[in-house]
Amino acid sequence: MSEVPKAYESGKIESKWYDFWVRQGYFTPRIDPDRKPFVIVMPLPNVTGDLHLGHALFVTLQDMMTRWRRMLGEPTLWLPGTDHAGIATQVVVERQLAEQGKTKEEIGREEFAKLILKWANKNRHDIRHQQQLLGASCDWTREKFTLDEGPSEAVRTAFVRLYNKGLIYRGERMINWCPRCQTAISDLEVEHKDITGHLYYIRYPLTESEGFVTVATTRPETFLGDTAVAVNPEDKRYKKLIGKSVTLPIIDREIPIIADDAVDTSFGTGALKITPAHDPTDLEVAQRHNLPLVDIMNPDATMNENAGPYRGLERFACRDKVLADLKGKKLLEKIEPYSHSVGHCGRCQMMIEPKVSLQWFVQTQPLAKAAIEAVKDGRITIIPERFAKIYFDWMENIRDWCISRQLWWGHRIPVWYCQDCGKLTVSVDGPSACTHCGSKQVIQDPDVLDTWFSSALWTHSALGWPEDTDDLRYFYPGSVMETGYDILFFWVARMIMMGLENMGEVPFHTVYLHGLIRDKGGEKMSRSKLQANAMSPAEPIRDYGVDALRFALTVGSTAGNDMSLGQDKLESGRNFVNKLWNATRFILRSLDAEQLEAQVTELQPQRLEDQWIDSQLNKLVKNVTGLMEEFQFGEAEQQIYDFIWSKFCDWYIEIAKIRLRSQLTPSPLPFLANTLEKSLRLLHPFMPFVTEELWQSLKQRLRDKGRMPASIMIAPYPFADDKGFAPEAERVMDSLTEIIHSIRNMRAEYKVKPNRWIAARIYTDELLSGLTTQANIIETLAKVRPLTILGRQERERTKDKALVLVLREAEVVVPLADMVDRRAEEQRLLGESEEIKGRIARLESRLSDSAFLSKAPSHVIDRQKQKLATLEDKLKRLHRELSQLSSPSADN
């Protein structure tokens, strides 16, 4: 295997194995009625463009879970798909058209839809490719697009059913209107921003007498739509005026002064202008008092015919003119600076216009009730838990969901209006005639549905619903919904509502919410916003490899916490890949040198370090399994990393080198191979490509290769064996490493060289080989006193004075005296002794505290006692060492 290159070359290896996996069909689960499947439905990336690092994160997390469960032997489905993303997509394509100087109206609805489709298809292809680059082991044979016929039929079916149950209705309600997109949007799609504006005090002259009522408003232009002035019924200032009227300036409309509790007497002047068509609160007041609605704006936010002299003006231009006119009439009392929150379109950032409009709505309360119940009673678990509270809050205060959009891209609303009788026909399949009067003059509603309506159905529509398919029966409900917490309301909440409604069963059992990847400035990564700050995964993949990227994105991370991704993390990931690569290279080369075919099963550890590494590995497996089950993936990955680097490479391989070099039997190669093989399997869900590459190379050199699967991704995930723990071996090894540490420490301090020799000497002196599980390290060490731990050249000239190393369980005498600065050494020892004295004092006072003794559990007390004994012992030795230092005569 000498052809193994010195460093990992990610690109070629990644595509090689991905193609292999796809060819083998590993991503497609077999439906096995006897086994419970593991199912993740992929959050749908929008077709609006390339993926960014946020997508890389979700792909990594979901792939990790998927690969892990697959290796546990469960039929595993990770279902991919893409979303047509109504507004988002339309906005982008409109922008492209605008660059060519065209509008969508010019080319027409059909052409426009074709144009979007073409663009969307290209993006879908790119998105799929990028997910594949990341190693996504999702079942591409089941891939779906929200506008596919199946999911589209599901959308119509859900609509019709909800309509028939009275849960979808059409009505004139206050909605958020985006003048740029020229469509209604839901409350969730509105982003509130704090705006520093003004509060304008406007005088409305009383109709029947002298004087004014002054109202305060942030939007003076809306006075054109006022239909009343409201005051609080308890407000003494205005009591006399209730029932009277004022005349709107300029347009001379007489409107009543009414009393309503909604008015806050302390705000502004205590008199509130009522503009029912353009303000939600005002609308409520108007409905209580049967006030008329006056809509003063066109869809593009220019003023309409109701605005009289201001007709045709854009809303802000109108504001300026209104203010100037009022000022001219001395009706503008004052202007105060005022900061308040104003809604903006989540897609195009245009200021939202609240507006009464005829739209379709989902009545959400009944759906929400069931959805709340599902989380409350534990059928769904939300991770991290704190988001459950946020979920409840939102669900409990949910308002009806405006689902109609005045767009051209999306699922058309399945409603037909009869031109003759005026009634509606709501149907899954386009009707040829009105179901009420039979007239053929039926016209379909021109609007489309909110994208999130189809997304909400995705957990079942992507599996074939409303058809009763094998997939639907087997794979619903899903296991885990993994997504970012930013779409908890948009998507997760609605999937739960719709899943329960359509399927009568929760759509998944666990919701795992990951944090957001932020850029250096702490901004959330997004590609659809104007200030696109999204970082593509392509560059890190090219420079560091996919495995390094996946590692960087997930190691040590926690659910729900945001993170930033920097160079250093990517480098750390790459370094780990390199470490693993070279450790394997070493093992393969050693196998070559010994002409050995190792085996990885049925090993019986005889030697201390073999028992130790086995025990450590077992402990790791146990921890990892527990952590994975608790969704603590970052910690699991961290522990695997620590094991491979700090235990396996730093200690086991280093010791094995000595054994190999001196041809000691038994050979460590079986344990090297075994530990490596299991480590690779443990790591595979996190870093699929290197692990497959290395595993395949290793497999070639194994005697049991015939019984091994064709790929690591279908090999079983390691499981912990209760018999695999060797506490005694761990204890001894701990002592040993502590000895070696101390020696190295001294070496560095006294600049002794060469460096690696210490471990080697100890080993070749048969120190380690003499240690069995029952061995007493002190005895063993005693045999080799004074321990020869120096380099050859020093060995001869260090017969002088010994220095005693104080260790937890042993004394090691190191002949170093001739190179020691006694003064400095004395100082060091004194310092150490002071520190130990302090700790002893603390322990003693704790152990004489009756409260501690009576209330703390016995194992805690025991440990304190043990510690105290150790420290006292250590202090004694320190003192001895000090006295030896001051009387340099003994020859040890």
Place this chain on the structure above:
RNA sequence: GGGCGGUUAGCUCAGCGGUGAGAGCGCCUGUCUUACACACAGGAGGUCAGAGGUUCAAAUCCUCUACUGCCCACCA
């Protein structure tokens, strides 16, 4: 206005009742020791934001404060 986070080593973060506080990167000192300089060995660096409280025991639980980020909200 309401809610939820964060504040731990120079930086990015983990730990979230059991007692000398961890990682990666950075820094300092050595080492090209034939798996790996994308490395090895050694080291420095922290009153765990502040103040109270609960407990035998608090970075970890409670309360308040400060700074910071985010989410929700019909503040005219």
